[in-house]
Amino acid sequence: xxxxxxxxxxxxxxxxxxxxxxxxxxxxxxxxxxxxxxxxxxxxxxxxxxxxxxxxxxxxxxxxxxxxxxxxxxxxxxxxxxxxxxxxxxxxxxxxxxxxxxxxxxxxxxxxxxxxxxxxxxxxxxxxxxxxxxxxxxxxxxxxxxxxxxxxxxx
Numbered sequence: 001x002x003x004x005x006x007x008x009x010x011x012x013x014x015x016x017x018x019x020x021x022x023x024x025x026x027x028x029x030x031x032x033x034x035x036x037x038x039x040x041x042x043x044x045x046x047x048x049x050x051x052x053x054x055x056x057x058x059x060x061x062x063x064x065x066x067x068x069x070x071x072x073x074x075x076x077x078x079x080x081x082x083x084x085x086x087x088x089x090x091x092x093x094x095x096x097x098x099x100x101x102x103x104x105x106x107x108x109x110x111x112x113x114x115x116x117x118x119x120x121x122x123x124x125x126x127x128x129x130x131x132x133x134x135x136x137x138x139x140x141x142x143x144x145x146x147x148x149x150x151x152x153x154x155x
Contacts, residue, residue: 009153011041016141017150018094018101021085031073032092036101037083038141046081047137050130053077054115055108055138057129059084061116062107068100094151105142109135 006021019035039047047055060075063086073087088097111131118126144150 006035012043013154014041015148015150015154016040016083016144017148018098018145019151019153020092020094023091029089030091032088032090034086034088034092034094034097035078035083036086036141038137039082041080041082044082048130048133049081050128051133051137052081053125054129054131054134055084057115057117057123058108058111058134059104062104063100066100066103068097098145098149098151102142102146105138108138109142111135 009021014037016037016039017035019037020032021035022033024031024033039045056075056077063069063072063075066072068088071088071090073089075084075086077084086097086101115129115131117123118129120126
C-alpha cells in the first residue's frame, strides 16, 4: 500500500503551527485540510482528553457560527492528541484562515459558562470536559502561532 501523505511529514521536526495537510478535489469542489498542530509531536506531552474534548466543542461551535460557517466541513481532534484537523470548502492557504483560527482561540480563551453540547442528550461523553486546561493549550498555541507564524511543514 502507498504511504499516506501525513505519514511522510517528519514529525520529529514538526512544531506547533497551522499547516495545509492536503487538498482534495471532486466534481469541481475542493476541500482543504489544515493541521492545527498545538504541541510538538514526540517532544512534548500530548494534550489530555478532557481539554481536547472542550476545545472540540468550543471550536466547532465557534466555527459553525463564524463568518465562514458555510465553508466549514469539519473540526476535530487528531488521534495522536497533538492537534486538530480543520477542513474547509475551497482552495485555501493558512494565511487566509489564520485570522479565523486566532478568533476561535480568543473565543475559547474568553469563554465562560456551560460548554455547548455538553449535556447527556447532546454528547456521548458529556462529562469529560476541562475548560481551564483547554484555555492553557489554546493560550500557548495562540502565542506561538502569533509570534512564529508557522504555515509550511519543515523540509
